[in-house]
Amino acid sequence: MKKLTLEVRQNFIVIEYAIIAILGFLGIWHIAVTFTSIGKLVPGPLQVLAYFFQSFVVPIGKNTIQEHALISLERVLIGYSVGVVLGIASGIGMAGSKLFEAIFKPLFEIIRPIPTIAWIPLAILWFGIGEMPKYFIIFYGAYANVTLNTYAAAKSVNPTLLGAARMLGMKEKDLLLHIVLPSSIPQIFAGMQSGLSASWMGVIAAEMVKSNNGIGWVIIMGQESANTVQILAGMVAIAVMGFLMASGMRILEGRLCSWNQKKI
Amino acid sequence: MESKENIAIRCENISKEFSAKGRKIRVIDSLTLNIYDNEFVVLYGPGQCGKTTIINILSGLEPPTTGEVFQKSEKVTGPGPQRAVVYQSISLFPWLTVMGNVEFGLKAAGVETAKRRQRAQELIDLVGLHGFERAFPNSLSGGMQQRVGIARAYCIAPSILFMDEPFGALDAQTRYMMEQEIIRINSKEKRTILFVTNNIEEAIYLADRIIVLNNCPTSIKKEYKVDWEKPRDYTDKKFLELREEITSIVDETL
Numbered sequence: 001m002k003k004l005t006l007e008v009r010q011n012f013i014v015i016e017y018a019i020i021a022i023l024g025f026l027g028i029w030h031i032a033v034t035f036t037s038i039g040k041l042v043p044g045p046l047q048v049l050a051y052f053f054q055s056f057v058v059p060i061g062k063n064t065i066q067e068h069a070l071i072s073l074e075r076v077l078i079g080y081s082v083g084v085v086l087g088i089a090s091g092i093g094m095a096g097s098k099l100f101e102a103i104f105k106p107l108f109e110i111i112r113p114i115p116t117i118a119w120i121p122l123a124i125l126w127f128g129i130g131e132m133p134k135y136f137i138i139f140y141g142a143y144a145n146v147t148l149n150t151y152a153a154a155k156s157v158n159p160t161l162l163g164a165a166r167m168l169g170m171k172e173k174d175l176l177l178h179i180v181l182p183s184s185i186p187q188i189f190a191g192m193q194s195g196l197s198a199s200w201m202g203v204i205a206a207e208m209v210k211s212n213n214g215i216g217w218v219i220i221m222g223q224e225s226a227n228t229v230q231i232l233a234g235m236v237a238i239a240v241m242g243f244l245m246a247s248g249m250r251i252l253e254g255r256l257c258s259w260n261q262k263k264i
Numbered sequence: 265m266e267s268k269e270n271i272a273i274r275c276e277n278i279s280k281e282f283s284a285k286g287r288k289i290r291v292i293d294s295l296t297l298n299i300y301d302n303e304f305v306v307l308y309g310p311g312q313c314g315k316t317t318i319i320n321i322l323s324g325l326e327p328p329t330t331g332e333v334f335q336k337s338e339k340v341t342g343p344g345p346q347r348a349v350v351y352q353s354i355s356l357f358p359w360l361t362v363m364g365n366v367e368f369g370l371k372a373a374g375v376e377t378a379k380r381r382q383r384a385q386e387l388i389d390l391v392g393l394h395g396f397e398r399a400f401p402n403s404l405s406g407g408m409q410q411r412v413g414i415a416r417a418y419c420i421a422p423s424i425l426f427m428d429e430p431f432g433a434l435d436a437q438t439r440y441m442m443e444q445e446i447i448r449i450n451s452k453e454k455r456t457i458l459f460v461t462n463n464i465e466e467a468i469y470l471a472d473r474i475i476v477l478n479n480c481p482t483s484i485k486k487e488y489k490v491d492w493e494k495p496r497d498y499t500d501k502k503f504l505e506l507r508e509e510i511t512s513i514v515d516e517t518l
Contacts (some may be wrong), residue, residue: 163343183359
């Protein structure tokens with residue numbers, strides 16, 4: 001019981017510090033804008049937050065800001081889920097089959113250093129200006145990260161565990177699904193985390209290049225109408241969404257990988 | 265007792281060579297060994313000679329360079345549930361609970377859930393882990409983890425069990441306790457056991473027969489039958505004399 005209260009108290013300290021740090025940042029921003037010439041370039045935090053909350057009811061373009069955020073989120077969820085599923089399958093496939101590995105590993109090595117957003121022009125040329133190029137960019141960001149992480153994890157599976165499974169009578173064909181995949185899950189999650197950032201960056205960039213809605217569009221419209229407040233409100237929306245998604249991933253990881261955490 | 269029919273596993277003239285940097289290193293040199301049904305045999309040898317390699321070859325995990333291994337009349341060509349292994353590195357499946365690990369072999373064999381749970385529960389109770397069925401290995405101490413490793417190996421009812429320095433990673437106190445435990449467990453679930461150690465007290469405490477090995481390349485130096493009642497007393501005169509004798513012949517080799 002004592003241990004629990006200590007843990008809870010430590011959590012409270014962490015939360016307190018986080019709130020103090022954020023308020024401190026906003027305070028310095030506010031003071032800098034009010035009392036120095038920075039105020040001519042950047043609006044203050046109160047103005048930005050007022051605009052941000054006002055956009056929940058007053059639409060920017062055709063949609064309110066939460067609708068824009070949900071539009072971006074929907075695009076990410078579609079492209080990302082396909083990317084994760086195919087990425088895990090490709091990574092395991094590459095680790096499990098010498099032929100697959102020989103063909104696809106060099107391809108991935110070449111494609112790997114190309115950032116997700118460099119694909120936007122090609123994606124628009126290939127898929128036109130609708131939803132498809134955005135899905136493609138998001139998919140790609142997730143797929144590349146998840147495939148490479150899954151592959152690396154599956155290649156480094158502990159050989160003694162494979163030996164133990166064989167010794168206990170598991171058939172060769174079942175090893176991939178029952179030993180290699182579960183032992184790779186923590187590293188697959190690492191790939192899913194970086195894949196999610198890549199997808200999220202991809203969708204914002206793609207919306208900035210060609211779109212009629214979404215958070216990226218809100219930001220680029222702010223630039224075109226020289227509306228700094230709107231740009232910053234869009235950035236606030238991105239920060240909030242990013243935080244929520246990262247927290248969601250952590251909760252999911254805590255559930256799926258509880259066995260991986262040391263409890264002493 | 266020792267006739268041809270009750271040889272549990274035998275290897276004939278096995279040798280093992282590894283090549284490293286273009287040079288061939290002989291780890292095991294023409295080793296011939298019979299292990300009889302229900303016998304508790306301890307391979308005792310100092311240092312890093314090929315003890316683990318012997319276990320790997322006998323259990324089928326690695327093929328010998330020359331020679332053959334037979335379990336009863338069947339040639340051993342790969343790993344399988346007739347030859348269970350308890351590892352020094354313990355090597356539990358970390359994503360499975362204690363129950364998941366112990367029932368793993370029966371699940372792989374397609375035994376229906378209720379039946380395999382019942383058998384796994386018996387083993388979990390036997391090794392003293394009642395109440396920890398749903399714990400993950402990471403939350404258990406080293407000694408408890410190795411209890412799971414032992415239960416997992418016994419659960420598939422193998423005809424022979426290999427134990428490769430199973431208590432080597434444990435602290436002295438836990439090790440002593442686990443040695444008593446293995447005697448108790450094996451009196452309830454009688455199996456043929458080949459146990460590898462570099463600890464002389466452990467060897468004399470557990471063995472029906474001690475096989476003392478030469479160091480690199482590994483071959484048999486001498487055998488000792490130990491036929492006193494178990495559990496044994498570490499301070500017994502016979503115990504100390506045998507310990508002295510084995511230590512003296514091993515010292516000559518070094």
